[in-house]
Amino acid sequence: MSLTRLRGTLLGVLVFAAALAVWDVWPRGEWAAFYFPGVDHIGRTAWDVWPSSDFLRAVGASLTRLALGYTLGSLAGIAVGLAMGASSRARSTLGPTTEFLRAVPVIAVLPIAIVLLGDGDAMRVGIIAFGVFFPVLVAAVGGVRAVPPEIRDTAALFRLGGVERAVRVYLPSALPAIFAGLRTALSIGLVLVVISEFTGRGDGLGVAIWNWQSVSAVPEMYAGILFLGLLGYVLNVLFLVLERRVLAWHYGAIGERTR
Amino acid sequence: MEGLGKRYSSDGPAALSGVTFDVAEGELLALVGPSGCGKTTLLRIMCGLLAPSAGSVLLDGRPVVRPSSDIALVFQDYGRSLFPWLDVLRNVTFALGRNGLSRAERRTRAESALREVGLDGVGSKYPWQLSGGMQQRVAIARALVSRPDVVFLDEPFASVDALTRAELQDVLLAVHSTTEHRRVTIVHVTHDVDEAVYLADRVLVLTPSPGAVAASIEVGLSRPRTQTATRSSPGFLALRNELHDVIAEGRR
Numbered sequence: 001m002s003l004t005r006l007r008g009t010l011l012g013v014l015v016f017a018a019a020l021a022v023w024d025v026w027p028r029g030e031w032a033a034f035y036f037p038g039v040d041h042i043g044r045t046a047w048d049v050w051p052s053s054d055f056l057r058a059v060g061a062s063l064t065r066l067a068l069g070y071t072l073g074s075l076a077g078i079a080v081g082l083a084m085g086a087s088s089r090a091r092s093t094l095g096p097t098t099e100f101l102r103a104v105p106v107i108a109v110l111p112i113a114i115v116l117l118g119d120g121d122a123m124r125v126g127i128i129a130f131g132v133f134f135p136v137l138v139a140a141v142g143g144v145r146a147v148p149p150e151i152r153d154t155a156a157l158f159r160l161g162g163v164e165r166a167v168r169v170y171l172p173s174a175l176p177a178i179f180a181g182l183r184t185a186l187s188i189g190l191v192l193v194v195i196s197e198f199t200g201r202g203d204g205l206g207v208a209i210w211n212w213q214s215v216s217a218v219p220e221m222y223a224g225i226l227f228l229g230l231l232g233y234v235l236n237v238l239f240l241v242l243e244r245r246v247l248a249w250h251y252g253a254i255g256e257r258t259r
Numbered sequence: 260m261e262g263l264g265k266r267y268s269s270d271g272p273a274a275l276s277g278v279t280f281d282v283a284e285g286e287l288l289a290l291v292g293p294s295g296c297g298k299t300t301l302l303r304i305m306c307g308l309l310a311p312s313a314g315s316v317l318l319d320g321r322p323v324v325r326p327s328s329d330i331a332l333v334f335q336d337y338g339r340s341l342f343p344w345l346d347v348l349r350n351v352t353f354a355l356g357r358n359g360l361s362r363a364e365r366r367t368r369a370e371s372a373l374r375e376v377g378l379d380g381v382g383s384k385y386p387w388q389l390s391g392g393m394q395q396r397v398a399i400a401r402a403l404v405s406r407p408d409v410v411f412l413d414e415p416f417a418s419v420d421a422l423t424r425a426e427l428q429d430v431l432l433a434v435h436s437t438t439e440h441r442r443v444t445i446v447h448v449t450h451d452v453d454e455a456v457y458l459a460d461r462v463l464v465l466t467p468s469p470g471a472v473a474a475s476i477e478v479g480l481s482r483p484r485t486q487t488a489t490r491s492s493p494g495f496l497a498l499r500n501e502l503h504d505v506i507a508e509g510r511r
Contacts, residue, residue, distance in 0.1 A: 148336075148339040149339075150339040150340035151339065151342065153303075153306075153308055153332065153334070153340075154332075154334075154342075156308060157306065157308070157326045157330070157331065157332055158353070158354060159325075159327070160356075169342070172344040173343075173344070175344070249343055249385055250344070252385060253385070253386075253387040
C-alpha cells in the first residue's frame with residue numbers, strides 16, 4: 001500500500017475511533033446508560049457473543065439466504081435487463097410494469113410476501129430477490145443501451161442471433177454497468193435479509209438482533225448490529241476485489257483513455 | 260466479371276437518390292464525397308445493415324437484404340468496434356465463429372491474418388494496449404480472416420495521424436495484392452481525395468443531399484504504388500485535380 005493510501009486509511013480509522021470516543025464520553029443518565037452502553041461494554045459482550053455457536057449458526061443462515069436471494073435476483077435482473085436493453089419492444093412492453101414495481105418500497109412488500117410465501121425461508125429469499133432485482137435490472141438496461149453502435153453493427157455483421165448476441169456481445173460490453181448495479185444490490189440485499197428476519201421467527205442474524213431488542217438485552221443487540229456493519233463492510237471489500245479481477249480489461253481500457 | 264450491382268433511389272428523407280453503380284470482383288473502389296452526402300448510409304445499405312427505400316443491392320446476382328458472411332466492414336472508430344473484453348487474437352477469431360473449424364485451426368488462421376497486416380506476436384494483448392494504427396490493423400485482420408467476398412471500409416484511416424495513415428494505406432494495398440486476397444472486392448469510403456486516387460482502381464464521386472453518383476473515374480496508375488513515386492507522378496496529380504473539380508462542381 002502506498003504512503004498516501006496508508007495515510008488515508010489511517011485517517012479513516014482515526015475518524016472512526018474518534019466517533020467511538022465521542023460515543024463513550026457523552027454524558028448519560030441512568031436510562032441512557034442502559035440503552036447506550038459504553039464501547040468497552042459492547043466490546044466485551046461482542047467478544048462473548050460472536051464466537052458462540054448459536055450466533056455463528058444464525059449468521060450462516062442469514063448469509064445462505066442472502067446468497068440465494070442475491071443470486072436469484074441478480075440472474076433475473078441481468079436476463080430481463082439484457083432483453084429490455086436490446087429490444088425497444090421489450091422496453092415498451094415490460095417498462096411500465098417494472099417501473100411501477102420498482103417504485104414500491106420493498107419493505108411495503110413484506111406483508112404481501114408473508115401472505116404469499118408464509119413466514120419462512122421462502123418469503124425471506126423472495127424479498128431479497130425482489131429487492132436485488134431492480135437495481136441490477138436498471139443497470140443492465142442502461143449498460144446494454146450504451147453499447148457503441150459500432151459494436152452492435154459488428155455483432156449484426158457476424159450474423160449472431162438474438163440470444164447469442166445478447167450473451168456474447170452485449171453482456172460483456174455492459175458488464176461494468178451491471179457490476180455497479182450488483183454492488184448497490186448487495187447493500188440492499190443485506191438490509192433486506194435483516195429486515196425480513198425482524199418478524200422474529202426462525203433463525204438468523206436479524207432474528208437474533210430482534211429478539212435481543214425485545215428482551216432488552218441491549219449490549220447483545222449492539223454486538224449484533226456491530227457485527228452486521230462489519231459483515232457489510234467485508235462483503236463490499238470482497239465484491240470490489242472480485243470486480244477488479246473480472247473487469248480488469250475495463251479498468252485497463254479506461255485507464256488508457258484518460259492518460 | 261460478376262461483382263456487385265447496386266441500384267436504389269431515395270432512403271428516408273431522400274438521403275440517397277438514384278444511386279446506381281457496379282463493382283467488379285477484386286476491384287478496389289473508392290467512394291469519395293463530402294460529409295453529409297450519404298456515404299455512411301450507402302455503406303450500411305450495401306452491408307445489409309439497412310434496407311433501402313427503393314432499389315436493390317446485388318452480390319453475384321443475389322440480393323443483399325441482411326448481413327452475410329460474404330461481407331465484412333471496417334469502421335472508422337477502431338476503439339469502439341474492437342471488443343475491449345477480448346484480447347487481439349480472440350477478437351480476430353471471433354469473426355470465424357461458426358465456420359466449422361476447430362479451435363486450433365481458428366487460431367492459426369487468425370495468427371496468419373495478423374501477420375499479413377504486419378502484427379506478429381500481439382495476439383495476447385488487449386486492444387487498448389495497442390496504438391491506434393495497430394488497432395485498425397487488427398480490425399482489418401478481423402475483416403479479412405473470414406475470407407469475405409467484399410470488404411467495406413468506412414473512412415478507416417480518418418482517426419489516425421498522417422504518418423500512420425500512410426502506413427495503413429500501404430498495409431491495405433499490400434494485403435490486397437497477396438494471392439489469398441487478390442480476389443477480394445474492396446469498397447473504400449473516404450473524404451480524402453488523395454487517398455482515394457492512391458489506393459483505388461476506380462473512384463466514384465458522390466454529391467450531397469440527396470446523395471447521387473456524380474462521376475466514375477478510372478485510375479490507371481501502375482501498381483505497386485508508393486507514397487513517394489506514385490503521389491508525385493503527373494498521372495496522380497491530374498486525377499486528383501479532376502476529382503477536386505468534379506466535387507467542386509457538385510457543390511454548386
